[in-house]
Amino acid sequence: MKTVAFHTLGCKVNTYETEAMQQLMESAGYKCVEFTKRADVYIINTCSVTNIADRKSRQMLHRARKMNEDAIVVAAGCYVESAKDKIDEDLSIDIIVGNNNKNDIVNIINEYLQDKIKNKFIIDINKETEYEEFNISKINDHTRAFIKVQDGCNQFCSYCIIPFTRGRVRSRKMENIIDEVKNLSASGYKEIVLTGIHLSSYGVDFLDESYNKRMEKLTQTEESDEEFVTKNELLCLIENIANIEGIERVRIGSLEPRIIQENFIKSLSKIDKFCPHFHLSLQSGCDKTLKSMNRKYTADEFYEGVKLIRKYFDSPAITTDIIVGFPGETKKDFEESRAFVEKVKFYETHIFPYSIREGTKAANMPQVDGNEKVQRANILNEINLKNQKEFRASRIGKEDELLCEEIFIKDGIEYFTGYTKEYVKVAVLNSDLKTNDVVSGRIVDFLTDDILLLEKS
Template sequence: MKTVAFHTLGCKVNTYETEAMQQLMEAAGYRCVDFGEKADIYIINTCSVTNIADRKSRQMLHRARKMNEDAIVVAAGCYVESAKKRIDEDLSIDIIVGNNNKNEIVNIINEYLHDKNENKFIIDINKSSDYEEFHISKINDHTRAFIKVQDGCNQFCSYCIIPFTRGRVRSRKMENIIEEVKKFADSGYKEVVLTGIHLSSYGIDFLDESYNKRMEWLTAREESDEEFVKKNELLNLIENISEVDGIERIRIGSLEPRIIKEDFIKSLGNIDKFCPHFHLSLQSGCDKTLKSMNRKYSADEFYKGVEIIRKYFDSPAITTDIIVGFPGESKLDFEESKSFIEKVKFYETHIFPYSIREGTKAANMPQVDGNEKAKRANILSEINLVNQREFRKLRLGKADEMLCEENFIKDNIEYYTGYTKEYVKVAVLKGELKANDIVRGKIVKFLTDDILLMEKEAD
C-alpha cells in the first residue's frame, strides 16, 4: 500500500480541499501519513496570496523532495496558477495540479504512476465556470465543520492575485451543500462554518445574466433591500442550513462590506442558530487608499453597515483586516485610517504590512518604506489589544454559551475551553463535560488575559 502525505498552506478553503483530497486518496486505497514522515507521495496544497506565501510553498515542495528523493512530489493550488513558468523549471516537482482539478487527484496520481510523461493537470482557471465539487464526510476539527460553498472572485482589488489564481465566481449547488451538512450533523457536529474565496458572492452565478450584471459588484443600488434579500442566495443557504436537525450553530467566513443591508441583517437576526461574528474586510479607513485599492465602498458606507449590525444584534463581534503601508499611503492617510478604526471599535483587527504581490497593479505603485510600515502596524496592534480587552469586558456578568473544544489546565484545575457564538474564548470547569458539549452559564471573570471564565448553570 502506497503512502501519501499532505501539507496545506493558506486559507480555510485550502484546508477543506486538502481534507477532501485526503479522503479521496484513502478511499482509493492509499494510506495517509504525517507530512514529517517518509512517504511515497507528497501533496502540497500551495498558497500564493503574498510573495512570502509563494516562498513558503517552494520551501515545502523542496522539503518534500529532500525527505524522499524517490517520492512523487505534487504541487497543487494557487502557487501553481500564479507561477506556471517557475513551477515548470522546478526539478523538485513531479506533478502540477491546478485549482479546478484537485477533485481528480486519484486519477491524476494513478495516471502518473502508469505513464510518467503526463504530469501537468491545469485548466485555464479564468475561463472555467464550473464549480469543482467535493464531498467530505469527516474533518480534522472534531467540533466544527468547515464547508466550502463558493470559489473564485470577481473583485480585482489592486493588491490581490486571488482572482487570477482562483478564477471567476463559481458557487456550489445548495442541495449538495445541504447534503454534506446533514452528513456532518449525523456524525455529531453541532457547528458548521461556511467558507469561500469571496463568500458574499455565493449564488450570483445562479442568477439570470441581466441580474447577475447588476449584482456583480454587490452594489445592488437600484434594488430595494427587500428585493436584495429575496435574491440573496447566501441568506437562503443559511436559512436552509438552519433547518437541519443537529446543527446548532452556523458561522460564516469573511463578508464583503457592501452585502450588509438592513433587511439582510434583520433576516440573519431571526435565525437563532446564526453566530453574530461578522468579519468585514475593511483594509483601510481612508477613502483615498480604498479607492487606490479598488475597494468599491467608502469608510462612511462601511460604518453605516456596522451600525446596522449593532442595531439587530446585542454586542456582535465585528472583526476586520487592515493593510498598513499600502502604496501611496501617506502619514495623513494612515492617521485617517487609524481614527476610523478607533471609531468602529472592532473586536479584533488582523493587521498586515503591505507586501508586494507581483502581477498586481499595486506592485507598480510607489512603495512605503518598510520601517514605516512596521511602525504603523505596531500602532494598530496596540489599539487592537485595547479593543479586544474592552470587548471581552462587555461579556462579564452576561449569560452566554460555549462549545467545548480543548482541555486546559491552570493552577492544577482542569477546564474545557471553547468559543461563544461571538467567537470569544471561554473556559468552564471540566467536571463531567466532554468535547462538543454546548454549555450555558454566566461569564464571571477573566481566567487569563484572553480567556473568560464561565460559571455553568445548574442542570
C-alpha cells in the first residue's frame, strides 16, 4: 500500500482543505502517515501570508525531499500562487497545485505517475468564480469541526497578499454545507466552527450586482440594518446549522467589523446554540493607520460595533488582531492605537509586529525600525495579559458549561478540560466523563492562571 504524508501551514481554511485531501487520498487506497515518516507522497499545503511563511513553505518542501529522494513531492496552496513565476526552478518539487485545484489531487498524482514529468496545475485564481467543493466526514479534532464555507477576498488591504493568492469571493452552496454538518453530527461532533478567507462575505456572490453595490455603502442606520439582515446569507447559514439535530454549538471565525450591525447582532443573540465569541480584526486603533492599511472603517465605527455586541450579549468574548509597526506608524499613532485597545478591553489580542509581504503596497512604504516594533508589541502584550486575567475573573460566580476535550492532572487530581461558549478554558473534576460530554455548572475559581474551575451542577 502506498503511503502519503501531509503538512499544513497557515490558517484553518488550509487545515480544512488538508483534511479533505487526506480523505480523498485514503479513498484512493493510500495510507496516511506522519510527515516525519518516510512516505511515497508528500503533500505540503503551503502559506504565503508573510515572507516568513514563504520561507517556511520552502523549508518543508525541501525537508520532504530529503526524507525520501524517490518520493513525489507536491506543493499546494498559497505559496504556489504567490511564487508561480519562479517555483518551477525548485528541484525539490514534482507537482505544483494551485488553489481551486486541490479537490483533483488524486487524478493529478495519477497523471504524474504515468509520465513522471513535472506538472503544474495553476489556474488564474483572480478570474475564478466557482467555489472548490470539498466534503469531509471526519476531523482530526474529536470535539469541534471546522467547516470551510467561503473562499477568496475582495478587500485588498495594503499589507495583504491573500486576494492575489485566493482570488475573489466564492461562497459554498448552503445545501452542501448543511449536508456535511448533518453527516458530522451523525458522527458525534457537537460544535461547528464556520471558517473562510473572508467569512463576512459569505453569500455576497449569490446576490444581484445592484445589491453588492449597495453593500459597499452600507451604514449603521435602521433602514440599512433591516436590509442587511433580510439579505444576509451568513446569518441564515448559522440559523440553519443551529437547527440540525445533535449540534449543540455554532461558532464563527474572524469577522469583518462592518458586519456588526444591530439587527445582525440582535438576531444572533436569539440563537441559543450560537457561541458569543467574536473575533473582530481591528489591526490598528489609529484612524490614520487604518486608512493607510485600506481598512474600510474608523476606530469609532469599530467601537460602536463592540457596544452593540455587549448590548445584546452578557459578557461576550471579543478578541482581535493588532499589527504594530505598520509602515509609517509613528509613536503618536501607536499611542493612539494602544489607548484604543485599553478602551475596548478585548478578552484576547493577537499581536503581530508588521512583516513585509512582497507584492503588496505596504512593502514599498517607509518601514518602522525592528526594535521599535518589538517594544510596541511588548507594550500591547502586557495589556493583553491583564485583560485576559480580568475577563477570566469576571466569569467566576457565573453559570456556565464546557465541552470536554482532554484530561488534565493537577496535584494528583484528574480533571477534564474544555472550553465554554466564550472560548474560555475550564476544568471540571473527572467523574466518569468522556470526550465530547457537555457539562454544566458554576465557575468557582481559578485552577491555574489560564484555566477556570467549574463545579458541576
